[in-house]
Amino acid sequence: MTIEVKNIVKKFGTFAALDNVDLKVGNGELLALLGPSGSGKTTLLRIIAGLDWPDSGEVSIDGEDALARGASERQVGFVFQHYALFRHMTVFENVAFGLRVQPRAIRKDEATIRARVKELLDLVQLDWLASRYPSQLSGGQRQRIALARALAIEPRILLLDEPFGALDAKVRKELRQWLRSLHSEIHVTSIFVTHDQEEALEVANRVVVMDKGRIEQIGTPGEVYDSPATAFVHGFIGESIVLPVDVSGGSVRLGGRPLNIAANGAASGASKLFIRRHDMQIGPAGSGALEGAVRHVRSFGPIQRAEVTLSGEGNTVIEIDAPRDRELQAGEIVSLQPRRYRIFAAQD
């Protein structure tokens, strides 16, 4: 099933939660809506589900106008951040709910419903919890039951709102992999909302980065990480060093001093230089574009993280991830040469 969103505008009072959003989701995709809180990602998800209504714009599911139907008629599976399980029903009845409220004409008989619920509980590997109540489950179990319940109605699309947001780190990681393998098994077109970049990059096959009600970039995890389209995306995904620079006629200046790097076609004017922490090459003093004194070094795993005070730049401190082939010492003067970098116009 495909989803198409066109020119969606949604305002809460004077605050524009969604500002002319366009989005196309292909059949069988697992798409992540990634952005900070207040970026409009949950609002967009709720509009697709029919739990919120846009001020203007179009939403179509499989070419069919979705806004002409209410949430209960859209056959959209929705998984809530806080699970929203029916607290007075057993796990079994929670999953069966969507089947039991069907109009009498198409409602299945009790035996079919039971078989279907059993099948879904097997799918989420929690059939042994069927007679428990939601309050007796762990967070991860609740979320899996919420997913089974959403799948019971054979949804045309599956929407997940911060599905792992309320879980602790370890359970999150497990569920991420589990969701990805579940998706490749059932292959229903899915959108999930997250503010966790790692989650988005690891699970989704395409990532939509949002900020302030607008879509900043749509791309594969590799694309949004390696070639961020905007300064926001570069700053939001991955860890970046950001330096204020001036671009004029193809040369880049930092605090009035020319940097030995190409402007790569960046427009003249006040700009920001973005470098990934691990894209900074460390060399002996006097050999690179920047120079600084190592202030502090922490080593863990395969990298050492160095805090470097740049010389002559009002004591700007940057953090660099370097391989551990040569151990750095505090107090050492090093030169820094960006291997890869991007320059974006500064926007204030």
Place this chain on the structure above:
Amino acid sequence: MSTESGFVTSATELRAYAPAADLSIASPSSRDSGAQARPRTSPQHLRTEPGPVRFVIIGLAVTFLTVFVVLPLVVVFAQAFSKGVGAYFSALAEPEALSAIWLTLLVAAISVTLNLVFGVMAAWAISKFDFRGKTFLITLIDLPFSVSPVISGLVFVLLFGAQGFLGPWLQAHDIHVLFAVPGIALATIFVTFPFVARALIPLMQEQGTQEEEAAISLGASGLQTFFRVTLPNIKWGLLYGVLLCNARAMGEFGAVSVVSGHIRGETNTMPLLVEILYNEYQFVSSFAIASLLAMLALITLVVKTVLERRLDEGQVPYDH
């Protein structure tokens, strides 16, 4: 009056605080350690006041309760049975008494049923939707608690009385509101309106709209959502509100006194009849009917305690 509304807030506060307490229990492991720690924080260790101080405070409380609550109750029953069990039951079998009992039950049935519907609707609107004038509506719901019942009754006299706003029209159509069952029911509905709504609003606000949204996204209609999801979640709170509403409806004096007209055997409710008989020095009859109201209070108290326990047990263990 104030104590009754006090009950409502204290119980709902209990419920509102409980999930917050659950939040602090982050993981199953710390939950276990909490359970192990419990014996150490037994009431023994929580006692900080010296023995004599405790003794005096508890003694004062017990004495106070005895003088102001237990003693009057005992006196009611003692007076009712002062001429023997036979006199007690024959007093209750008087046509006037039977009529008052019947009228009270009728009025309570009408007003509790209507307030159940109004209260659920008001609580639903306030807790599940955002709209202009919501704060005003909440204030309005509390109005009957802050107005003297006598004034509440007078409002209806001004509205429906012979010289009242709607009086001439009603007379022209031969509809009797004042000094008849409709007037008594209206006054009682007005006075007891807040109970159901007040019991439900905090409960429903705390539960939020997510379960309803989940039900709708699973294809449930509005009615299915209400009867299968919302109602089961609020049933104990609803019963609690209905119970207090009923107790008040049966015991209401002031507002009903103004609109009833005290027509013997016709428009006297139990509380009104108690006063009339007392003024006529028929102490046994008066206290016999009063004893029925006292028993209602005792039953209400027991059921209320049970319901509060269900509310605390039933709703809480859903931490996020």
